[in-house]
Amino acid sequence: MKVNFYNYIFTALLSLLGIVALTNFHIYMDKYEVGILIAAVVGFSYLGMKWNRFKHFFLASFALAFLSIYLYQGDISQANSNFILKYFLSSQSSIMWMSALFPLGLIIYWFYMFVKQEFYGNFASFLIWAAATFATSGLLVRWFESYLISIDIGHIPISNLYEVFVLFCLISALIYLYYEEKLNTKKLGSFVMIIINVAVAFLLWYTFTRGADEIQPLVPALQSYWMKIHVPANFIGYGAFAIAAMVSVAYLLADSKFWQKYIPAKEILDDMTYKLIAIGFIFFTIATILGAVWAAEAWGGYWSWDPKETWALIVWLNYAAWLHLRLIKGLRGNILAWWSIAGLVITTFCFLGVNLFLSGLHSYGEL
């Protein structure tokens, strides 16, 4: 009954947020963006109802973001002069905190795996929740900061490689936390967090060597409401595939006597891999289709065999084949695990390799 009450408050708060946003900013939004906002309120409310911790996380992220926005007082230079903003809550600082918490979480997960004391497992999960909170708050604040720089520069921070890497870390962490809770698989954190930390390492390298954290204005092709749905849908796909691959690593290790003691049973790992690939596949399919619809509007054709499109197709075919063999042919075991790891290689190439090595229409995140 108590939880139920919390649900109502959460939904009411979210709706209030949505209404405030609509009344204040509807003049800057087109009808699709209004639709996306409403869908976001409904979607996050639903997720919150289904998943208690998501509510804490969501409220904490927004609280941090609003505090940060309040501290800015409408002046971007506060980022360097206000103590709290400079060290905690400006978007760059939040993202740095995220980048510190993920490695810490990884270490504690490993410690937990060998020590097997529940306290450490809970602590590790808490750290990952905290990292996700800072990531969300960082992105929200970055969104706000972009408008502070100039009203015409303002845009949702999912438009370049730096921003989507933060998004990737965030979404992957949330997907993992969801399954950790539902399937009670804390011991997998030590594997799953590896891939997220690789992304964090890249993010840091990219920030410090290339100054990638600078907010850049949007090129005309990206100025569309489609970005707000195409990119997140894609990253749910990427994130789920990445975690599935890490779970598959654990699946393969579970064959050895040594590791058996430290990781969950193979059936659970197998089930989790399937669930991750299934959810990733459905979102990746939707993202690719939305991408095609957007392309038809921006580039004059729903399919141009642009390298990113082509690689998305290859990723799609790869996981379609994986699901086909598992569901229709009933294939199980190490082959599928190896396959899902190979899938991560293909996915990484689609996500990053295309930007690194190939040129094309999707050249927004060039290195």
Next chain:
Amino acid sequence: MSSMRFAISMLSIVGIASIIGTVLKQNQSYESYIIKFGQFWFEFFEILNLYNVYQASWFLLILLFLVSSTSLCVYRNSPRIVKEFKHFQDNVKEKSLKSYKYSFEIPFSDFKKKDLIKLLNQHQFKTKEKLINNGDELIVAKKGDYQKLGYIFTHLAIIIISVGGLMDGNLIFKFQESIGSKQIEFLDKPISEISKKSWLDTSNFSFRANMLLVEGESQGVGVIPVKDGYMIQDLPFTVSLKDFNIEHYSSGQPKSFESDLMIKSKNNGEVIQKKISVNKPLYYDGVTIYQSDFQDGGSKLNLALYDMYGNSKPIPMRAEIFKHNELIVDNQKMNFEFEDFRLFNILDVQLDGEMKPKNVGPNYRYKIRNDSGQAREYETYQYPLFLDERYFFMSGMRNTPQEEFKFLRIPADADRTLDGFMIFKDLMINSKQVNLAIKSISEENTAELSENKNEVTKSFLAIWQSFITGGYNSIASNIDQNVPLQNQEQVANTYIKIIYLIGDKIISNYRENNPDFTKFNFDNEGVFTQDALNAYSDSFFYGSNFWVELKDFEQVQASGLQLTKSPGQFWVYLGSIMLVIGIFCMLYIQEIRLWIMKKSDSKNLILAFASNRDQIDFEKFVYKTKEEIKDFYSK
């Protein structure tokens, strides 16, 4: 052909071909492929159609195979699936039920059939009752039938998407080309001279054409690039560009570009006017008109040519982008081909200690072609760029389009103009000024040089002469020939110092004689002198005697439009929706069957669960449902 193995191997080939298509940049000019791969491999790849893999006949053929294979698969399996969808498997025996993996016996006293069915219905089971002879009863329950329909949906979706895609492909054109009724045009010609065989008329039901429209002009045809050539696509209307606008962010990056278009129907003369921009196309008469890019539409430039080695006034020149200019200097003919003018150029430059993108102002590209037809390409910026704490005029040169530009940097004077350098290079070859400079250097250093002053003056002059005829390079080759190896470095340093001293003296003499001239007034004059000497020396690698300065310009822009007719789009979208629904059904609906058998001679009910997917979730479901049924009977 409907076998999975066949489909998977075909899919693999499609995958590999697609990868090749992403690695090998598609639809480039054949010339650039030849340079990249050499003649042999170029031809080999051409036979395989690797330069436009996705339009290659073999690629389309494989796609066609895949579509037929999938269709066959759907055709074969659908009747069974539809039948199973309706069918309850009520023809089961007690023995077989007991052999199920999830089979249980539950004690009961009263069967309470109606309530049981109600309970099952509450759990989304559809049920069927059956009375078996001798008083045995069977309830068959099932749920999640839509999982099976998901199979039909996804596969049908793939067929529909592929057919939609093929509708928008160029199969018909390929056929017309193969029987010779259509022919690709490879030469750059005025539209009126293009043969009718290279025209596609308005009845063409699917195309993707480009149109480059200069402000104030109109056009009624589009150009479709095919292989290394193109086709002309006739349109049911003419498009006029009334105005083209680019907006920029404060940093100079383009924020938006939009074309103010006027469309006039060729059929009924209807005229409409509309602004289009990126992400906001215009739909008219079955054709979608997109803003895709922009370029120069023939800007007019007012230029001045400075001869780097001749002491003369700059030669004025008027030029227009895309037009050829001929210039005869000293009986030598030079062909200037101006190719592009860009008003905004965003480069990463040093700003407040950081590298930031900034608009550095206009630049212009041109080729200088000599009589034998060879051309060098130049890219010059109108305004000086801030580099290494000072301003330079920049002009890049390359011999082939594959190379990167190599830049000649001419230091700007104190007023940030070219004049300072141009005066300096004139003075450099003015023998009177050079002699004066050398003389005063030797006088200032009388103490050291008194012994053989004449000889020193002579050697200074020789060094200077060598420098102005070939820069540091010529000095270096002199040293190479005449100085023993162990002394070369020392001598080179001395020579460089001497050249600098002379250059510096020339400038300071000029300043003394022209007190009103302020363009040499630097905080640190020596830096300018050194930069100017370096620029002069580098100019020998510039490939042209002339520095082309832009005085002023009149910009004319052209808007790049894309025109598409895509009847397949509807089918692709329809297929996509089906695909998502289908995948959702397949992955998230669990098909479950449950049999409950009441034997007239037994105190126990037989329960059996089955699913086509044996998963952890199913097991959980089974135990939960079993417990519920147990509770139902123990009440």
